[in-house]
Amino acid sequence: MNNTNLYHYILGIADNSLILGQRMGELCGHGPSLETDIACTNISLDLLGQVRSYYQYAAKIAHDGRTEDDIAMLRKEREYVNVLLAEQPNTDFAYTMARHFLFDVYHFLFLTELQKSKDLTLAAIATKSLKEVSYHQRFSTDWIKRLGDGTEESHQRMQNAINDLWAYTDELFHQTEADKAMVAEGIGVDVTKLKAVYYDKVNAILEEATLSIPESKYFQKGGKKGIHTEHMGYLLTELQYMQRTYPNMEW
Amino acid sequence: MITTQQHIDPKLIAILETVSDPEIPVLSIMDMGVVRTAIIEDEVVKVQITPTYSGCPAMDVIGDDIKKALQDKGYQSEVELILTPAWTTDWITPRGRKALEDYGIAAPLGPEADKDVLLHGKRLVKCPQCGSINTKMVSQFGSTACKAQFQCEDCLEPFDYFKCLK
Numbered sequence: 053m054n055n056t057n058l059y060h061y062i063l064g065i066a067d068n069s070l071i072l073g074q075r076m077g078e079l080c081g082h083g084p085s086l087e088t089d090i091a092c093t094n095i096s097l098d099l100l101g102q103v104r105s106y107y108q109y110a111a112k113i114a115h116d117g118r119t120e121d122d123i124a125m126l127r128k129e130r131e132y133v134n135v136l137l138a139e140q141p142n143t144d145f146a147y148t149m150a151r152h153f154l155f156d157v158y159h160f161l162f163l164t165e166l167q168k169s170k171d172l173t174l175a176a177i178a179t180k181s182l183k184e185v186s187y188h189q190r191f192s193t194d195w196i197k198r199l200g201d202g203t204e205e206s207h208q209r210m211q212n213a214i215n216d217l218w219a220y221t222d223e224l225f226h227q228t229e230a231d232k233a234m235v236a237e238g239i240g241v242d243v244t245k246l247k248a249v250y251y252d253k254v255n256a257i258l259e260e261a262t263l264s265i266p267e268s269k270y271f272q273k274g275g276k277k278g279i280h281t282e283h284m285g286y287l288l289t290e291l292q293y294m295q296r297t298y299p300n301m302e303w
Numbered sequence: 304m305i306t307t308q309q310h311i312d313p314k315l316i317a318i319l320e321t322v323s324d325p326e327i328p329v330l331s332i333m334d335m336g337v338v339r340t341a342i343i344e345d346e347v348v349k350v351q352i353t354p355t356y357s358g359c360p361a362m363d364v365i366g367d368d369i370k371k372a373l374q375d376k377g378y379q380s381e382v383e384l385i386l387t388p389a390w391t392t393d394w395i396t397p398r399g400r401k402a403l404e405d406y407g408i409a410a411p412l413g414p415e416a417d418k419d420v421l422l423h424g425k426r427l428v429k430c431p432q433c434g435s436i437n438t439k440m441v442s443q444f445g446s447t448a449c450k451a452q453f454q455c456e457d458c459l460e461p462f463d464y465f466k467c468l469k
Contacts, residue, residue, distance in 0.1 A: 087442035087444070087452060090442065090444055090446070090452075091442055091444035094445075097356075097360075098448060101356060101358025102357045172387070176386040176387040176389070177357075177386060179386075179387070179389050180354075180357055180390075183389065183469070184357060184448075190421070190443065191443055191444070
């Protein structure tokens with residue numbers, strides 16, 4: 053492979069959306085209301101659509117005979133480099149929305165910058181995806197406010213979710229080796245520069261939702277290096293089931 | 304400003320107009336604005352289409368339908384999916400907007416009005432059944448990625464609103 057860094061860089065972006073898309077897809081038929089169920093699966097579909105563009109590009113860069121599907125479906129757990137936040141389970145609807153919100157704010161900032169990438173394919177995917185992600189961000193922000201500033205019960209559940217997921221936010225701003233190389237080439241986004249504005253935005257919305265901003269300084273990391281939480285194995289088992297059971301099957 | 308330039312060979316327009324979006328059968332892909340290029344090179348038609356939403360499952364079907372429609376008229380073709388410039392609802396033609404309304408889907412408003420109805424609950428979307436603007440949003444997400452769910456408070460009919468994408 054000529055451009056290993058670019059390949060890993062693409063996976064770093066794509067895996068987040070694939071894993072989060074899979075999590076949102078789990079709501080299919082299980083959403084708290086029909087409208088919410090449809091919204092979550094719409095979001096999942098957007099994310100999986102974006103992921104296709106990234107993996108098609110990654111397959112082209114890898115140029116080793118693997119297709120977009122092989123890359124998406126047939127890697128081992130340690131080879132997925134999504135952030136830990138994306139793989140956290142749908143404990144209850146507050147967790148689902150809190151996870152999505154904490155990712156959406158980052159995703160929006162990240163794609164806004166990626167539009168300026170010198171790599172025209174990545175810039176094009178970013179421009180396309182950003183339009184969709186602005187809808188996602190509106191949706192999850194709305195729920196943070198509705199549940200946070202809702203009843204005593206909904207407030208407490210949303211606060212629990214934010215408190216628990218907070219430890220996974222810092223990893224969004226860690227740079228991998230591929231990140232550093234791509235930033236140097238004007239292709240990648242310097243995520244360290246997004247951190248301050250990210251927490252400003254998140255904190256402002258939490259305050260508006262009458263939620264407390266967690267004070268814990270303990271942050272968990274590892275996903276970007278392929279070291280995942282125990283939830284990841286279960287998620288992949290379901291994600292990869294068809295390809296593992298019926299290798300090379302197609303629709 | 305996004306360029307809205309299309310390169311379509313006039314000979315091919317009538318053929319491409321017979322292909323419709325499988326999820327909105329009344330709307331031809333030409334009126335939808337997803338066909339960006341259709342030119343004949345060395346007796347092969349080269350078509351470029353752009354997706355409305357990244358995950359739009361209709362794109363594969365549209366690609367196959369284009370090939371089939373062209374083949375029926377004796378053309379070999381290649382269909383390519385492009386992402387730049389990104390599709391916007393501005394590319395839906397006036398005829399396309401009318402087709403949507405006739406089919407029962409409210410056509411997209413401008414970006415500011417779109418935000419007003421989706422975020423602030425303003426009543427600006429006209430019910431495609433009875434024409435009232437006494438309508439409310441039920442959900443920002445609808446039956447497909449490109450639509451939101453609305454309900455008319457006068458005739459009580461639920462309907463889809465095609466979200467503004469710009």
